Amino acid sequence: MIILDNEDILVERRARPAGHRLSLLNRIYIERGTKEDWEVLHELHYKADKTGIGPRYWRCMLDGQVIGVGVMTVPKMLLSGRNEAMKYMRPNVNGRDTRLVNRTRAMWLNAQACTNSRLVLDTMYRGAGIAYRMQNLMMRMTGCRFVEFQSSMSKFNPFAAKAGMRFTKPKRSANYAKGLAFFQRWFTSMPMDYVGIKEEIDAMSPAVQKKCVAEMRKFYYTCSSMEKSGDNRANGTSRVDGMEVGYLLKSLQQLVLASPLYGIFENPDHGVELPARLPLFAFDNQSLTEPLDLARAREQMSTIPAPKLTDIPEDEDEPDDETD
Structure with a gap:
């Protein structure tokens, strides 16, 4: 099928042969x-600006080149999706939680679970089945019993489901309705139009801009549970007060418009x-719920040129002070 044909460019969409795979996968x-x-x-x-707390990194390598990073x-201590997927982890049921119960819950989560907070693949290698294979393997390699995942993109790109993630039903943000009313009060641009809203803020008179930004900070802090939990709970409004206006706007849009899916992966290789x-290709040796076929994986690995010793990274487990 010819998609575009003019003096400058010819774009064709050709049928893929049955069973065809990218030759580089092996x-x-x-x-x-x-x-x-x-x-x-x-x-x-x-979300390029920062990562979450306690990051551990995995990389996808091709001929000595990094083509993907996870x-x-x-894990976060409070997640509504987790409360649906793991009902016995729901906090403060019938008001019975004590300090001991809360502390034990946090210790169990830290010992048993982690969060896949980022996964990025070089644009040259997308659409070839690399991302979901990579995600499945690195989730197995964490050693954790459970791996959690929150992603708005998963509503449109099902790679995480192919990797073995099981998702709860999507739902709108609890701040959606009042958030839309806030945007309509202050801006004429659509709530999701970052560039348009930012231009409106920059064009305001100093007095109006000061009032608008102050109201943005107040609304965001009032509605954001993340700013009042974890390490942030001791900050009061100081972290939000220090946010650059562009970052504050992004955070406000995320708070109001985001409806990330919550997914959870139970690691069949936990304890191995x-x-x-x-x-x-070790991904293809067994089903998503079966332990890795290690003998087959070692055989496949032996056919890949060994990396140089200088290419082998040291473990990096230092915690990060910032949250998402």
Whole structure:
């Protein structure tokens, strides 16, 4: 099928042969990475500015080149999606929770679970089945019993479901209705139009701009549970008061408009010591709920050229002070 044909360009869509796979797949492997690997590709991610607390990195390698990076972080203590998927983890049922119960819940989560907070693939290699294979393998390699995932993009791109994530039903933000009313009060641009709203703020008189930004900070802090929990609970309004206006606007849009799906993966390799390096094709050796076929994975890995010793990263488990 010819999509576009003019003096400058010819674009064709050709039928893919049945059973065809990218020939490079059998040369790709997954291993632990570092923050430097994330810095290589992080600008291709829509949340490029920061990662979560306690990041651990995995990288996808092809012929010595980093083509994908995944980030695992410690789990958040409060998630509505988790309350639906794991009903016995719901906090303060019937008002019976004590300090001991809350502390034990947090210790159990930290010991048993982690969060897949970032996954980015070089644009040159997208659409070839790499992302969901990579996600499945690095979730297995964490050693955690459960891996959680929150993503608005999963409503449109099902790669995480292919990787084994099971999702709760999507729902709108609890702040959706009053958030729309707030945007309509202050701006003529659509609530999701970051550029348009930012231009309106910049064009305001100093007095009106000061009042508008103050109201944005007040609304965001009042409605954001994240700003009043975890490490942020001791900050009061100081963190929000110090936000740059553009970042504040992004945070406000996220608060009002985002409806991320909550997904959870139960690791069939929990408690098993896996190799430090796995071939991408190890994903295809078993079903999503079965332990890895390690003998087959080692055989496949032996056909991939061994990395140089200087390419092997040291573990990086230092905590990060920032949250999403």
